[in-house]
Amino acid sequence: MSATQTGYEYKAKTGTGRIANFVDTRVGLSGVVKEFGRKIFPDHWSFMFGEVALYSLVILLISGTFLTFWFNPSTAAVTYDGSYVPMKGTEMSVAFASTLDISFDVRGGLLLRQIHHWAALMFMLAICIHMLRVFFTGAFRRPRELNWVVGCVLFVVGILAGFTGYSLPDDVLSGNGLRIIDGIMKSIPLIGTYASLFFFGGEFPGEHIIGRLYTLHIMIIPATLLLCVGIHMFMVVLHKHTQYPGPGRTNDNVVGFPVGPVYAAKAGGFFFIVFGIIAFLASTFTINAIWNYGPYDPSPVQAGTQPDWYVGFGDGALRLWPGVWPFPWEIQAGGTWVLNVLLPFALAGLLMGFLFTWPWIERWVTKDDRVHNILDRPRNAPFRTAAGVAGIIYYSVLMIAASSDLIATHFHVSLNDVAYVLRALFFVGPVLGFEITRRICLSLQRKDRELVLHGIETGQVVQLPHGEFIEVHKPLDEYRRYKLVSFESPAVLPAQPNAKGKVTPVEKLRGGLSKFFFTDRVLPVTPQELESAHHEHNEREVEGSSPKSELNQ
Numbered sequence: 383m384s385a386t387q388t389g390y391e392y393k394a395k396t397g398t399g400r401i402a403n404f405v406d407t408r409v410g411l412s413g414v415v416k417e418f419g420r421k422i423f424p425d426h427w428s429f430m431f432g433e434v435a436l437y438s439l440v441i442l443l444i445s446g447t448f449l450t451f452w453f454n455p456s457t458a459a460v461t462y463d464g465s466y467v468p469m470k471g472t473e474m475s476v477a478f479a480s481t482l483d484i485s486f487d488v489r490g491g492l493l494l495r496q497i498h499h500w501a502a503l504m505f506m507l508a509i510c511i512h513m514l515r516v517f518f519t520g521a522f523r524r525p526r527e528l529n530w531v532v533g534c535v536l537f538v539v540g541i542l543a544g545f546t547g548y549s550l551p552d553d554v555l556s557g558n559g560l561r562i563i564d565g566i567m568k569s570i571p572l573i574g575t576y577a578s579l580f581f582f583g584g585e586f587p588g589e590h591i592i593g594r595l596y597t598l599h600i601m602i603i604p605a606t607l608l609l610c611v612g613i614h615m616f617m618v619v620l621h622k623h624t625q626y627p628g629p630g631r632t633n634d635n636v637v638g639f640p641v642g643p644v645y646a647a648k649a650g651g652f653f654f655i656v657f658g659i660i661a662f663l664a665s666t667f668t669i670n671a672i673w674n675y676g677p678y679d680p681s682p683v684q685a686g687t688q689p690d691w692y693v694g695f696g697d698g699a700l701r702l703w704p705g706v707w708p709f710p711w712e713i714q715a716g717g718t719w720v721l722n723v724l725l726p727f728a729l730a731g732l733l734m735g736f737l738f739t740w741p742w743i744e745r746w747v748t749k750d751d752r753v754h755n756i757l758d759r760p761r762n763a764p765f766r767t768a769a770g771v772a773g774i775i776y777y778s779v780l781m782i783a784a785s786s787d788l789i790a791t792h793f794h795v796s797l798n799d800v801a802y803v804l805r806a807l808f809f810v811g812p813v814l815g816f817e818i819t820r821r822i823c824l825s826l827q828r829k830d831r832e833l834v835l836h837g838i839e840t841g842q843v844v845q846l847p848h849g850e851f852i853e854v855h856k857p858l859d860e861y862r863r864y865k866l867v868s869f870e871s872p873a874v875l876p877a878q879p880n881a882k883g884k885v886t887p888v889e890k891l892r893g894g895l896s897k898f899f900f901t902d903r904v905l906p907v908t909p910q911e912l913e914s915a916h917h918e919h920n921e922r923e924v925e926g927s928s929p930k931s932e933l934n935q
Contacts, residue, residue: 421618423645424625424638428515433649435508437656438501439607445498446600452488454480455550455596457589466673474552474677477592481551481672496664502547503669504660506540506692513537517740517770519757521624523750527741529617534738536610539603544690546599548670552592555670557678559689560587562697566727569720587680622755627868629861633755688785695733698783699726702805733776747895748872761830762869764823765899771819772812779808820902827904830866833858834907835915867907874900 423429456476462469464479465486484491513533516522522530545563549556564586567578582588623636631637639645689697703726736743744766745751760767782789783804790797837855845851858866877885877893 421623421641422636422638423623423641424636426626428519430652431508431512431515433652434656435505435512436611437653438505438508438660439611440653441501441657441660442498442505443604445494445501446604448494449484449491449498450600452480452484452491453477453550453596455592457552457587457592469673469676472677475592477550477552478672478677481553485673493661493664496669497660499548499669500660500663500667502540502544503690503692504656506537506544506690509533509537509540510692514770514774518760518763518767519624519626520754520763520766521757522741523745523754525621525753526617526624527745529614529621530741531738532610532614532617534734536607536614537737538734539606539610541693543599543603543607545693546595546603548690549595550592550599551670551672552678553672554675554678555672555689557587557680559693560591561680562700566723569723571719587678624755624757626757626759627865629864631756633753636755688788691781694782694784695730695777695780696727698780698786698804699730701786702726702780702783702801702808704805730780733773736773747875747892747899749875750872756868758869759865761823761826762871764820764827764902767823768816768820772816775811775815776808779804779811783808824902824904831904831907834863834866835911867912869906871903871905872900873903 454476458476459473460476460479462472462474462479462482464470464482466482469482481495484495486492516530516533545559549559560582564578564582567581568574570577578586581591581594583590583594622634623638625631625636625638628637688694700723703722758766783801786800786804787797789795790800837857840854840856842854843851844854857863875893875896877889879885880889
């Protein structure tokens, strides 16, 4: 190689260099890779949950690909003759028999089945925690509203992936879940019966339902998940990354490390950590042991079959709804309206509706259309934090209600009493959670204000020349003080007249919500207050600096 020849030119003449150059000139990936490699990411532990979700999805795809080679999605009846002795001679579907074969006859099959299931649970858990972090810190604000919607779609599609996945083995759990879906479809006015016949390929349970679920589970749903992840990653690269407040951190300046090589190395190691944890859970804790339930049979009714936790809110809503009421739950109006099925799902859908539309609701109430790259501390947004806690309680009560029969049998209490308690919590819990959380946030803000103005208690007591005893306070360091004072406290924005000078009913509603949002608030410490507090503190230090004024304790 000549002295003037660059390393790039030399590499381009090698075999791998020519291939890379050929691909790059046709596809143009070098610019994308270079841009992504320069992307700055803040170094904060709360950002890792999105990575956990991504790595869990990768593990799901790898383990699911393995399982597709062995699973047979057929509802044809066969007599089992595999390795699991207790079920020898039992008539079952081909789908159930092939799942037993994967579990007991395929080398590593049971481990891969459980890795697949645990990865699904980890994926949904990571998505939920990641979305809660985004919600409580206000990361959904402009310009990330659409990315928030993509996250909500990922959550919904993840629910569908879980439902179609655990419905494939055709066991008792699968059949009970599908029976519930059949009832929900048939409760839809006008089109319910036709929708059920179309979905199941005939009257429940249908002859082709497992095959249709299999197609959804291995093709359509994974493609949708990957599309959403791709859109999400594109938007992450497109926008500046969010970060927590601190010195030198502004909307236009991100403090952190580039993707390459720092985060690339971290990501590789973190993937294997996530995989190791999922493999440990899969090899230690049994999940979805279908041989304990047996093949689906619609005749027996049994307790103990529970859906995965993230699907339970729909089942819980159905269980909480009262079966007896002073007025009928079925209305004949252009068809049969089965309200004791439609209304519970309307309640569950209400939560999802607020989830999808919250960025626009908050922007409408506050009239804040600015770009936000600096995150809020949850305590500095009391109403949003309180609303989030209320939503968590709302969701949790519905999820717990899906296990009301297990609560009754394991704790030896009346099933009706469990239902009454959960119904009361459904209405009272979110209200109490909202008010308690808001008061806690305001109290924490007042505590932060005191810390900024007066510093940290040191436990050292001194006596001033005029006889007064005071405790010496240590001023906060610059970083912590900046974190406690650099936040906004939106004021109440009353209803505003339009161009014609008229206050519309919608604007009155917005003004009322603004008053409800921001009536109780704690203002951040101003520079003038901080300077006055420091001046007073310095004066007291001068007064108490005489050696004879110190009191040893």
